[in-house]
Amino acid sequence: MRAAWYDRKGRAREVLEVGDLPDPEPGPGEVRIRTSASGINPGDVGKRWGLPGAPMPFPRVIPHSDGSGVIDAVGSGVDGQRVGQNVWCYGAQSYRPFGTAAEYCVVPDALAVRLPDDADTILLDQAACLGIAGITGYRALFADGPLDGLTALIYGAAGGVGSIATQMAVRDGARVIGVVRTPAQQDFVRGLGAHEVFLTSDPHLLADVRKAAPDGVNRIAEVDFAGHIEFNSKIVAVGATISSYYSSDARPHIPYWPLGFADTNLRLLGSDDFAPAVKAHAAAELTAALLDGGLRISISERLPLDRIATAHEHIERGGGGRVLLGL
Numbered sequence: 499m500r501a502a503w504y505d506r507k508g509r510a511r512e513v514l515e516v517g518d519l520p521d522p523e524p525g526p527g528e529v530r531i532r533t534s535a536s537g538i539n540p541g542d543v544g545k546r547w548g549l550p551g552a553p554m555p556f557p558r559v560i561p562h563s564d565g566s567g568v569i570d571a572v573g574s575g576v577d578g579q580r581v582g583q584n585v586w587c588y589g590a591q592s593y594r595p596f597g598t599a600a601e602y603c604v605v606p607d608a609l610a611v612r613l614p615d616d617a618d619t620i621l622l623d624q625a626a627c628l629g630i631a632g633i634t635g636y637r638a639l640f641a642d643g644p645l646d647g648l649t650a651l652i653y654g655a656a657g658g659v660g661s662i663a664t665q666m667a668v669r670d671g672a673r674v675i676g677v678v679r680t681p682a683q684q685d686f687v688r689g690l691g692a693h694e695v696f697l698t699s700d701p702h703l704l705a706d707v708r709k710a711a712p713d714g715v716n717r718i719a720e721v722d723f724a725g726h727i728e729f730n731s732k733i734v735a736v737g738a739t740i741s742s743y744y745s746s747d748a749r750p751h752i753p754y755w756p757l758g759f760a761d762t763n764l765r766l767l768g769s770d771d772f773a774p775a776v777k778a779h780a781a782a783e784l785t786a787a788l789l790d791g792g793l794r795i796s797i798s799e800r801l802p803l804d805r806i807a808t809a810h811e812h813i814e815r816g817g818g819g820r821v822l823l824g825l
Contacts, residue, residue, distance in 0.1 A: 639666065681697070
């Protein structure tokens with residue numbers, strides 16, 4: 499099979515290789531997917547870059563955890579009727595060496611989520627972007643129950659996680675406030691259904707949020723825990739949840755009493771380590787939203803496998819929209 503891989507960590511053009519590798523075979527409880535699209539996330543780029551001097555987790559890594567395609571073989575213990583099903587998958591390279599940047603990938607049966615038999619390339623591409631960003635965004639807002647009638651604030655609402663979280667919150671009946679960096683992102687997030695969208699640079703941001711949510715914000719999806727915790731302590735409703743999937747400071751200072759008096763819940767998220775049932779529930783909800791039109795992914799580039807280094811560089815630059823590889 500054609501595949502992309504790296505045998506050492508480093509810059510994309512220095513370590514990523516594309517060539518031929520043996521076709522993988524599914525083991526017990528696994529399925530093999532003939533890959534249609536391989537979704538790329540910042541976490542995939544981070545794994546490839548790594549910390550200076552950090553060891554490789556495996557001698558060789560085929561990157562990317564998310565993807566889509568058609569099941570063409572199954573291992574023992576898996577229903578043979580799965581062969582021929584359109585699916586999207588997540589966790590392909592989560593604590594495993596070989597991900598979706600290849601013509602074939604193998605994942606545990608439970609991580610291959612069925613799509614309609616008539617799924618076209620557009621749907622398969624969209625589904626290939628659901629895994630890391632979608633499950634993280636869903637968990638950030640829904641871990642404490644439905645959002646109908648609540649107010650949700652989503653930082654980085656134009657990004658991969660934030661744009662999915664925004665749409666899922668709107669779909670569930672929340673009043674959604676987005677916070678973004680640029681006016682163009684404001685327009686994009688309004689198009690996703692957000693009720694209010696503010697700029698991070700707005701000197702009146704606190705007053706604007708308080709006006710938009712006079713009773714406080716119930717759920718916050720946070721892209722920088724340390725950077726915003728002081729601000730968030732001033733806008734939370736009683737019983738609010740702040741869920742964060744990144745922090746610019748690994749040991750942030752927390753304004754304890756404002757958060758304590760508001761009975762605030764703090765959730766710190768690491769998507770690779772969510773419980774299997776949590777991931778499965780989120781995957782089912784994301785699939786339902788994709789199929790009913792409540793969720794759409796903005797894909798900026800679809801590149802061939804041999805341009806994987808270009809795709810990784812796009813992620814590193816922070817370019818808008820999702821990038822995937824078509825296989």
